[in-house]
Amino acid sequence: xxxxxxxxxxxxxxxxxxxxxxxxxxxxxxxxxxxxxxxxxxxxxxxxxxxxxxxxxxxxxxxxxxxxxxxxxxxxxxxxxxxxxxxxxxxxxxxxxxxxxxxxxxxxxxxxxxxxxxxxxxxxxxxxxxxxxxxxxxxxxxxxxxxxxxxxxxxxxxxxxxxxxxxxxxxxxxxxxxxxxxxxxxxxxxxxxxxxxxxxxxxxxxxxxxxxxxxxxxxxxxxxxxxxxxxxxxxxxxxxxxxxxxxxxxxxxxxxxxxxxxxxxxxxxxxxxxxxxxxxxxxxxxxxxxxxxxxxxxxxxxxxxxxxxxxxxxxxxxxxxxxxxxxxxxxxxxxxxxxxxxxxxxxxxxxxxxxxxxxxxxxxxxxxxxxxxxxxxxxxxxxxxxxxx
Numbered sequence: 001x002x003x004x005x006x007x008x009x010x011x012x013x014x015x016x017x018x019x020x021x022x023x024x025x026x027x028x029x030x031x032x033x034x035x036x037x038x039x040x041x042x043x044x045x046x047x048x049x050x051x052x053x054x055x056x057x058x059x060x061x062x063x064x065x066x067x068x069x070x071x072x073x074x075x076x077x078x079x080x081x082x083x084x085x086x087x088x089x090x091x092x093x094x095x096x097x098x099x100x101x102x103x104x105x106x107x108x109x110x111x112x113x114x115x116x117x118x119x120x121x122x123x124x125x126x127x128x129x130x131x132x133x134x135x136x137x138x139x140x141x142x143x144x145x146x147x148x149x150x151x152x153x154x155x156x157x158x159x160x161x162x163x164x165x166x167x168x169x170x171x172x173x174x175x176x177x178x179x180x181x182x183x184x185x186x187x188x189x190x191x192x193x194x195x196x197x198x199x200x201x202x203x204x205x206x207x208x209x210x211x212x213x214x215x216x217x218x219x220x221x222x223x224x225x226x227x228x229x230x231x232x233x234x235x236x237x238x239x240x241x242x243x244x245x246x247x248x249x250x251x252x253x254x255x256x257x258x259x260x261x262x263x264x265x266x267x268x269x270x271x272x273x274x275x276x277x278x279x280x281x282x283x284x285x286x287x288x289x290x291x292x293x294x295x296x297x298x299x300x301x302x303x304x305x306x307x308x309x310x311x312x313x314x315x316x317x318x319x320x321x322x323x324x325x326x327x328x329x330x331x332x333x334x335x336x337x338x339x340x341x342x343x344x345x346x347x348x349x350x351x352x353x354x355x356x357x358x359x360x361x362x363x364x365x366x367x368x369x370x371x372x373x374x375x376x377x378x379x380x381x382x383x384x385x386x387x388x389x
Contacts, residue, residue, distance in 0.1 A: 005030040005353070005382050006048035009041050011056035011361055016333045017348030028059065030353035030382040037349070052384075057376065058362050060328065062126025062354030063309040064335030064345045066154075067246050067267055067296035070120075071113045071147045072134045074100025076301045080275065089228075089276035093302045094134065094162045101134040101144070110147045116299065117151050120307040121386040124375045125297075126354035127335070127344045131194060132186065133158030138177070142185040149189040154339050156192040156222055157183065160210045162201050175206045179213035187217040192243070194222040197233035204232040211240050220340065226250045227278070238262045244294065244338040249273065249281050259291040265338040266291050268330070269298040270315035271306050283330075284321035294334030295327060314370040328363045353382035 008027040015021065020038055027044050029037040074097050083089055101109070113130070120128055130152050132144035141159050148155040159178040167174035183193070193214025197207035201224075211221050220243050225233015227247035234255040237245035245259075246267040259266050268281045286293050295312050298304040309331050316327040336345030343352045358365065359376040366374060378386035 004032065004049050005052070005379075006044045006050075007052045007054055007059060007355070007357070008044065009056055010054045010059045012058040013038065013347070014058065014060045014328065014363060015348060016061050016329060016346035017351075020348060028347065028355070030379070033353050033381040035347050035349055035351045035353055038347075052357070052377065054357055056361070058358045058360055059347075060356050060358060060363060061332040061345055061347050062356050062378065062380065063124045063331050064333075064339065064341075065120065065125045065128045065296050065299070065307070065309060066244065066294055066335040066338040067269060067298050068128055068130055068307075069133060069158075069298070069300035070116045070128070070130045070151070071109055071132065071144045072097050072101050072301055073104035073109060073112060074301065079302060080305075083276065089278065089303060095165055097134045097301050098136050098164060102137070102140050106143045106147060109143065110150055113147055113151060116307065118386075120299070121378050121380070122375060123307045123309055124356035124378050125307060125309055126356070126378060126380045126385075127154070127339075127341075127352075128152050129154040129156060129192070129339060131156040131158040132190075133161035133194075135159075136161065136164040138182045138185050141182050145186045145189040153191065155190045156194045157186040157190040157214070157219065158194040158196075159183070159186065160195040160202055160207070162196060171202075171206070175202070175209055178210055183213055183217055187214075187219060190219055192222050193217075193219040194224060196224040197236055198224060198228055198231060200228070204236060207233070207236055208240070211236070211242070215240070222246065226255065227272075234258060237264050243340050246296070246298075247272070247281070248286070249278055251282070251285075256285060256289050256291065259286070260289045263292075265294050265334065267294040267296050267334075267338050268316065268320065269296055269304060269312075270320060271308070271312050272298045272304040274315060275305075276303050280315070280319045282320070283316060283326075287322070287326060292334065292337055293326075293330045294338040295330040296335060296338070310366045310374060311370065314367045317367045324364050324367055328366070353379060355379045359388070
């Protein structure tokens with residue numbers, strides 16, 4: 001059978017697959033959107049429908065961004081400027097985006113999100129999770145989930161992002177809405193439910209209600225937790241076997257122990273900490289304890305308006321004491337584990353044909369040359385979705 005695509009003359013192939021490992025001077029064969037073979041360079045001449053010459057450069061698995069908020073309208077650059085001038089970060093800025101998003105048509109929201117998805121392809125992100133959370137009413141949250149579903153099969157319902165202003169005096173009534181009509185409207189297009197378990201958002205009891213309602217509706221569980229201070233988010237995530245707890249900036253020894261003894265991934269969002277001037281999570285502490293770690297961009301308009309996964313990797317190595325290989329694994333295989341997927345995040349035989357050709361000889365250049373556009377080509381399901389050449 002003729003392979004659909006061969007990438008030849010790969011100087012260094014990173015697969016994240018224990019059987020294949022790292023290989024030098026090879027070709028990779030993609031067939032019907034899957035990885036079909038890894039062969040010596042030049043051994044597939046004439047056998048492919050199409051061919052890419054890697055020119056001795058490095059090929060890595062596509063980045064898996066397991067935490068984003070791509071569907072929104074409006075701009076919060078003034079808030080960012082104020083924060084850089086010394087104003088503290090607080091969760092309440094979400095309400096500013098909510099007002100703009102509610103006033104924007106679904107068609108325009110899809111167009112805005114698609115442009116951000118294209119930007120993510122240019123950054124090497126081949127699989128992405130997208131949350132709702134900027135509607136905070138039944139109709140808009142349903143629209144956001146529908147828009148996200150046009151771009152990914154990992155849609156997360158985040159009605160419990162923050163309490164909207166109209167429920168400020170009765171937050172439990174808003175939780176009732178999230179767990180009832182809003183969940184009913186959003187669950188058909190969502191795979192996950194998430195909650196912001198944090199001071200200024202939802203407490204332990206409210207968060208637990210939201211997650212249990214989502215589980216009863218057939219959704220997997222995710223948690224925003226321990227971003228702004230010590231809190232119950234990590235323990236709640238582990239208690240309910242959430243796939244991931246995200247941020248993990250402030251952790252007690254008990255939190256680390258709980259994560260290490262669970263299947264819950266600690267997803268770290270260093271671009272957020274960069275933007276908010278919060279402390280960076282102690283990734284070294286987590287890794288040394290045996291915790292599964294992912295890196296994600298948290299692309300959103302308030303605290304991390306970027307899809308530059310390479311930037312997140314550079315921050316993780318420089319400021320979170322991860323090695324380059326650990327950070328690359330966290331941004332690929334770790335993201336897949338945070339989404340409980342086995343088809344992405346690696347280039348083993350049968351994996352989805354998602355890959356990034358770097359304009360570099362090794363992944364070290366992602367950190368060695370921070371801020372440089374090192375994505376030469378991005379392939380998703382075996383198709384070229386971005387090329388800088």
